[in-house]
Amino acid sequence: MLYAVPAVLVLAATAAPTLPGIAAPAQMVAASPSPDTSYWPHQSDLMDAATRVEEIARQRWAHAFGGVGLDVPGNVLLVHGVPGDRGFAEAVRALVPRTRVRLVDAVHTQAQLDHWKTVIAADTRYWERRGIIINSVGPDIGRCVTVGVEGDADEARPVLVDHYPDVTLCVVQGGRAVFLDLPDG
Known part of the structure; x- marks a missing residue:
């Protein structure tokens, strides 16, 4: 009984490409999605x-x-x-x-969120000196300014909210961006 499962799997793997309606491995590769194909034509x-x-x-x-x-x-x-x-x-x-x-x-206009995003982004050094590392700042459309902080977002949230009482903040944990070195070509 222990040998039946592997045997069936091996048999299925070797037999499947020759069954009617099942693509052979070369056909499977040819039918793979390509970057030129739009799955959302609109x-x-x-x-x-x-x-x-x-x-x-x-x-x-x-x-x-x-x-x-x-x-x-x-x-x-x-x-x-x-x-x-x-x-x-x-x-x-x-x-x-x-x-x-x-x-x-929406709770806030895009102009309001863009303004506050700019203000908070300009304050990142101020917050860094106070132990709050801000790694990202951006609008959550119509809702809030999302502030990504390194470390505990629950600790940083009340401090940031108290400092910026006129804006709705969504404070989340967000690590520093890591840029990948891609091979040439």
């Missing part, structure tokens, strides 16, 4: 729509615009906006009439 159109909305909305609706995201499998452009501007949704949809758009409520 992705580039969706990205173009996102670029168009972001470029215009940052300027025209800075008071409401929270950012854009993509739902590629659903073929939907996610537009984050602070509620209150009744014309914002219709205006955004008019910019990209052939794209499905879903409005997502």
Whole structure:
């Protein structure tokens, strides 16, 4: 009985390529995905729509615009906006009439988050002298400024939140970036 499982596995491995409907090893390699194949043919159109909305909305609706995201499998452009501007949704949809758009409520505008991201990033040396190593700062679209700290995020969170009371912070543990040396060619 102990020998039956390995024998079946060996038999299946050697017999499978010759069975009808099962690709031979050479065929399996040829059928592998290639970088030239798009599994989301609508992705580039969706990205173009996102670029168009972001470029215009940052300027025209800075008071409401929270950012854009993509739902590629659903073929939907996610537009984050602070509620209150009744014309914002219709205006955004008019910019990209052939794209499905879903409005997502945002707590903060992109302009607010970008401002606070810049302020916090400029303060990294200040925090380093106080024992808090900030390795990353970036917006979480419409929601908060995410601050990646080395070490215990639970320890750093109340100190950072107290220092920046006007912004919603998401403090997470985040190590230093490690750059890989890639071979030439």
